[in-house]
Amino acid sequence: MNDEKREFPQGIRWTKQRKNVYAVLQDAGEPLTPVQIYHLAERLADGEEYALSTIYRILAVFEEKGMVSKTAWIGDGTMVYELNRGEHTHYAICLECHKRIPLPHCPFAHIALEKDTDGFVVTGHKLELYGYCKDCRKEGIGENQE
Numbered sequence: 578m579n580d581e582k583r584e585f586p587q588g589i590r591w592t593k594q595r596k597n598v599y600a601v602l603q604d605a606g607e608p609l610t611p612v613q614i615y616h617l618a619e620r621l622a623d624g625e626e627y628a629l630s631t632i633y634r635i636l637a638v639f640e641e642k643g644m645v646s647k648t649a650w651i652g653d654g655t656m657v658y659e660l661n662r663g664e665h666t667h668y669a670i671c672l673e674c675h676k677r678i679p680l681p682h683c684p685f686a687h688i689a690l691e692k693d694t695d696g697f698v699v700t701g702h703k704l705e706l707y708g709y710c711k712d713c714r715k716e717g718i719g720e721n722q723e
Contacts, residue, residue, distance in 0.1 A: 589642055591651070597621040598635045599644075607677045608648060608657035608669075609633075611636060648703060650675065671710035678710065700703045 589595070601617040602609070609617070615632045636658055639645040645658045650670070659666075667680040684704065690697060709719030 589638065589644075593625070594618070594622075594627065594631060594636075595635050598632060598639070600637075602645065602660040608659040608681070609658055610655055614658065639719065642653075646703075648705070662714065665703075667705065669706040669708065669710075671713055672707055673709055673713040674711075676710045680706075 590681050597618045598614060601619060607616075610628065611620060611632050614636070615627060615629050618632065619627050636645060636647075640647055640658075643655060644661055646661055647656055647658050649656055665683065669678040669680060670676070671678075713719060
């Protein structure tokens with residue numbers, strides 16, 4: 578994780594801790610909880626200790642600057658964060674193991690909502706599908722949920 582190869586957004590003071598949190602989010606393959614970010618950022622910290630409250634403050638700044646999106650998991654309300662990369666991803670989320678499976682395409686890509694909503698302009702959306710992944714279904718979980 579070499580900073581020289583990373584491009585950090587402008588308009589924010591880049592402390593070492595913020596760089597590490599940004600690096601964690603940039604390398605993540607799925608949205609992460611603040612606790613997951615905390616543990617991964619500590620690995621990059623070269624002996625510097627983090628407080629979980631610092632992670633929350635950094636994420637709040639990133640969210641304010643539009644750098645991350647925040648979503649709550651259904652059920653327990655756990656917040657997860659992911660880097661805004663200029664595109665969006667929708668997920669199928671297992672209610673048992675909480676695995677997040679990215680959908681390959683946006684299900685709304687073909688819909689012309691402006692025409693159907695009398696000129697309403699959509700600037701963003703989120704879609705999460707909830708159910709049971711194939712591994713949990715193999716164990717008999719969610720069998721009668723169809």
